[in-house]
Amino acid sequence: MTSIQLPTGAPGARVLGLGGYRPRRRVTNDELAQVMDTNDEWIQSRVGIAERRWAGEDETLVEMATAAGGKALAASGLAPDEVDLVVLASASLRQPIPGIGPQVAHRLGIPRPGAFDLNAGCAGFCYSLGLVSDAIRSGSARNAMVIGVERLTDVTDMDDRSTAVIFADGAGAAVIGPADEPGIGPVAWGSDGDQHSAIEIAAGTSHMAMAGQAVYRWATTKLTETLHQAMERAGVTAADIDVFAPHQANLRIIESMTKRLGFGEKTVIARDIVQSGNTSAASIPLALTALLESGEARSGDLALILGYGAGLTFAGQVLRLP
Numbered sequence: 487m488t489s490i491q492l493p494t495g496a497p498g499a500r501v502l503g504l505g506g507y508r509p510r511r512r513v514t515n516d517e518l519a520q521v522m523d524t525n526d527e528w529i530q531s532r533v534g535i536a537e538r539r540w541a542g543e544d545e546t547l548v549e550m551a552t553a554a555g556g557k558a559l560a561a562s563g564l565a566p567d568e569v570d571l572v573v574l575a576s577a578s579l580r581q582p583i584p585g586i587g588p589q590v591a592h593r594l595g596i597p598r599p600g601a602f603d604l605n606a607g608c609a610g611f612c613y614s615l616g617l618v619s620d621a622i623r624s625g626s627a628r629n630a631m632v633i634g635v636e637r638l639t640d641v642t643d644m645d646d647r648s649t650a651v652i653f654a655d656g657a658g659a660a661v662i663g664p665a666d667e668p669g670i671g672p673v674a675w676g677s678d679g680d681q682h683s684a685i686e687i688a689a690g691t692s693h694m695a696m697a698g699q700a701v702y703r704w705a706t707t708k709l710t711e712t713l714h715q716a717m718e719r720a721g722v723t724a725a726d727i728d729v730f731a732p733h734q735a736n737l738r739i740i741e742s743m744t745k746r747l748g749f750g751e752k753t754v755i756a757r758d759i760v761q762s763g764n765t766s767a768a769s770i771p772l773a774l775t776a777l778l779e780s781g782e783a784r785s786g787d788l789a790l791i792l793g794y795g796a797g798l799t800f801a802g803q804v805l806r807l808p
């Protein structure tokens with residue numbers, strides 16, 4: 487019998503570079519209060535958002551993803567032809583066919599990579615990171631790019647004040663390569679499909695509806711276990727974590743998770759939601775990029791990330807910052 491040969495992968499994978507794209511237009515809470523029945527005090531106290539970015543017409547998913555991917559590629563030091571796998575995570579694609587991963591890869595000059603789109607809601611970045619890290623370890627890919635990109639304003643009902651003040655636009659990307667010393671821990675992922683309709687664009691409609699309180703309860707009670715799993719699988723404890731960057735959904739959820747985890751005093755908590763709103767699959771790479779750019783986080787820091795959202799899906803892992 488002829489045996490099937492398998493490639494030899496790398497001992498580990500690590501993030502080589504990160505990059506983000508924030509749309510030009512800032513929208514403050516006061517600006518929203520002029521067009522809907524809301525106010526700065528309510529938004530800041532319930533969700534923690536001070537302002538968010540909304541994409542202009544020319545800031546399409548492809549444009550924003552290409553901009554973020556280009557920055558991550560430059561930060562990684564790799565040439566485009568060294569990347570052979572591109573995973574584009576998004577929950578706000580308006581055109582089902584074709585996916586935009588291949589087009590974005592082409593725009594970045596990456597020749598003929600494996601390229602596809604992935605929809606795991608706001609957990610899309612962490613799901614994708616888990617997949618490409620394993621692809622590099624198994625030898626299916628040499629270097630990979632993950633891009634989270636959203637234009638949630640396209641699918642938000644501006645007459646629904648409970649979602650219109652939260653969701654926003656942007657893109658964040660990471661380039662991942664092989665490493666002798668693992669820089670990305672095993673993914674802890676899962677889903678609670680019994681709550682599939684808690685965040686949805688129902689068939690025949692074009693806007694997202696969200697059962698806010700149910701999602702809040704779920705996020706603050708069910709996901710601590712996943713964070714512990716991600717740390718356990720990587721062989722680290724909360725005391726080892728330098729940076730906690732969960733999905734930027736709601737500042738109160740971030741504070742509640744932080745309290746339950748018991749980090750050390752030095753742990754930096756990502757609070758990019760204050761300036762960026764909820765950018766779904768883009769929120770974690772955007773938050774990490776902001777912390778590195780401001781100097782609050784440093785290269786080599788150990789970060790714990792967790793994405794969660796529509797599905798309901800969740801995924802988290804430990805990673806070493808580039």
Ligand SMILES: CC(C)(COP(=O)(O)OP(=O)(O)OC[C@H]1O[C@@H](n2cnc3c(N)ncnc32)[C@H](O)[C@@H]1OP(=O)(O)O)[C@@H](O)C(=O)NCCC(=O)NCCS
Pocket residue numbers: 523524525528529532533608647648649651696697698699700701702735736739764794795796
């Ligand atoms: C959406 C969310 C902020 C709503 O906060 P809440 O405390 O649950 O608020 P409720 O829905 O109970 O509404 C309370 C009141 O505020 C009002 N309200 C809702 N949105 C408002 C807004 N933008 N401005 C002012 N008032 C608002 C409601 O109409 C309601 O008024 P009522 O008591 O007169 O009926 C909160 O549930 C939440 O953050 N959930 C998690 C959502 C999330 O993170 N989703 C993303 C996951 S990826």
